[in-house]
Amino acid sequence: MSPYAYERPAFALTIVAISPRIRRTVRSLSVNIDHIATLRQARRESFPDPVHAAAAVELGGADGVTVHLRQDRRHINDRDVELLRQTLKTELTVEMAASDEMVRFMTRVRPDQVTLVPEVKTEVTTTSGIDLVKGGRALSASIRRLKRAGIRVSLFIDPTPAQVEAAGDLGADVVELNTDRYSRGWAKDAALLDELTRAAEAAGTAGVLVHVGHGLDYRNVVPVLEKKIAAGYSIGFAIVARAVFSGLAPAVAEMKRIMEVHS
Numbered sequence: 001m002s003p004y005a006y007e008r009p010a011f012a013l014t015i016v017a018i019s020p021r022i023r024r025t026v027r028s029l030s031v032n033i034d035h036i037a038t039l040r041q042a043r044r045e046s047f048p049d050p051v052h053a054a055a056a057v058e059l060g061g062a063d064g065v066t067v068h069l070r071q072d073r074r075h076i077n078d079r080d081v082e083l084l085r086q087t088l089k090t091e092l093t094v095e096m097a098a099s100d101e102m103v104r105f106m107t108r109v110r111p112d113q114v115t116l117v118p119e120v121k122t123e124v125t126t127t128s129g130i131d132l133v134k135g136g137r138a139l140s141a142s143i144r145r146l147k148r149a150g151i152r153v154s155l156f157i158d159p160t161p162a163q164v165e166a167a168g169d170l171g172a173d174v175v176e177l178n179t180d181r182y183s184r185g186w187a188k189d190a191a192l193l194d195e196l197t198r199a200a201e202a203a204g205t206a207g208v209l210v211h212v213g214h215g216l217d218y219r220n221v222v223p224v225l226e227k228k229i230a231a232g233y234s235i236g237f238a239i240v241a242r243a244v245f246s247g248l249a250p251a252v253a254e255m256k257r258i259m260e261v262h263s
């Protein structure tokens with residue numbers, strides 16, 4: 001099933017079919033495998049190979065694979081992206097800064113989705129969303145070029161209705177709401193979930209699909225699923241960390257199981 005066909009078929013005559021959740025939404029999971037490449041680069045080795053990791057991720061039932069091609073190529077490199085494009089059976093998402101070099105490369109490789117993120121050289125990982133209210137216009141040309149190449153464009157933003165509306169005005173297909181603050185504070189501060197909910201509610205009128213990502217794990221993802229905030233989930237670190245003990249395919253399968261149960 002395409003990860004963008006969210007509705008369950010209504011015809012399955014099973015126990016599920018007579019439950020009131022028959023038409024519940026199936027949420028898609030794209031697994032970020034940057035951390036596999038980080039491990040490879042720690043020894044400047046040829047393994048572990050993110051291309052092999054992607055196959056395991058697909059075996060575990062993921063709907064897609066995400067990589068962040070950084071300008072400094074600190075983990076994922078051009079070869080990884082090109083091979084992933086050729087070998088993935090599910091969707092490829094590339095996170096990147098909206099630089100001319102990156103846009104040119106993507107219009108050649110043509111991943112299914114590009115997620116534009118702000119990139120700071122000194123950061124360990126992406127920390128905040130792009131401020132579209134202040135600086136969105138600077139992205140217009142990149143968004144147009146990517147869309148003309150048939151690539152779905154997602155913008156990684158902090159979760160406010162104003163940022164979601166600005167993404168709609170720019171012609172984005174998807175917004176990825178930054179769950180960093182939520183993931184750090186969710187257990188103590190219920191307002192952080194409300195913040196995500198309010199931002200997601202603005203997506204309908206803005207005409208964009210909602211994804212979420214950053215810092216999500218096997219526990220904090222549950223309230224987000226139950227609130228039905230997003231159609232797509234971009235999760236990396238928690239899954240790869242669990243994979244150290246359980247293996248990658250089972251770690252992905254467990255996340256998919258949680259998504260299924262709580263959808």
Ligand code: PXP
Pocket residue numbers: 032034068095115117125126156176212213214215216234235236237238
């Ligand atoms: N979404 C974006 C835009 C990211 O930059 C990252 C981290 O690479 C993720 C999702 C995944 O975050 P995590 O690895 O914390 O699950």
